[in-house]
Amino acid sequence: MEVYERGFFSISESGHQIEEVMDVRKGQWTEEEDSMLKAYVTLHGEGRWNSVARFSGLRRTGKSCRLRWLNYLRPAVRRGSITLEEQLLIIQLHSIWGNSLSMEPCLRWSKIAEHLPGRTDNEIKNYWRTKVQKQAKKLECDVNSPKFRDALLYEYTPRLIEQISRAKHESPSGQFTYGNETESVQVDQSLLPESSSETQVTYCSTVAESIDEQSNGNGWLGGGDYWMESEWCEENIWFLQQQLYDDEDDVI
DNA sequence: AAGGTTTCCAACCGCATTCCT
């Protein structure tokens, strides 16, 4: 069903303000709209989205065009499930930029997305909300609680790293998409604080930087064919559950 | 097979920030 809404197109060209009232289309993009937008951006480049909306012939707002391009049409956009390595990074980076300890509560999804080439902030946000928050709910604790964050960082994360390492060694082709030495991101247990505290941020930064360093120059997501099932597997959920219940009285 | 429920993700919205005149 096509949805149109009365809207304004307002742009300024060479100092002249042009304002026009017309029907603005909303909802799912059609293939035709996609190719129109693609063709226009290929020819004129990104940016000036209101002009794109007006001159491409699309009955869409600039905002809508921008979003469609950035989240879907851009050639760099990567598709498919979030891999284990990406999960690992998201969890770690979210602990730095996505919690209340952060000095910059804004910009977190886009900041995290910067470290996952080809992934959009929208995608990461969706992943976090649908997968991580769902698991927190299953485990009957708040996703932002220190208990859940600790469990994710100090119990789930090392297991993820272990799985990644195992997968690397089991992979016959040896195609692994970040770093040459998976072991170099192994968690050093001595670095782990006993419970949630400011040192958690320091620890996370260290791990994230370590991963980031490896990603520089070799483009760990840049072209690897490595792919594996990356959803929250029952084994990991069970393990997390055990940790949460075992530590119930220990963790503040 | 049909109807109901859940999951997932593309797209929208409102607000904040940045840019431009």
Place this chain on the structure above:
DNA sequence: GAGGAATGCGGTTGGAAACCT
């Protein structure tokens, strides 16, 4: 420097697809 337009962000929603009964 001020004001308005453009852009970018996080939060939220709606609907298609998948799953369950």
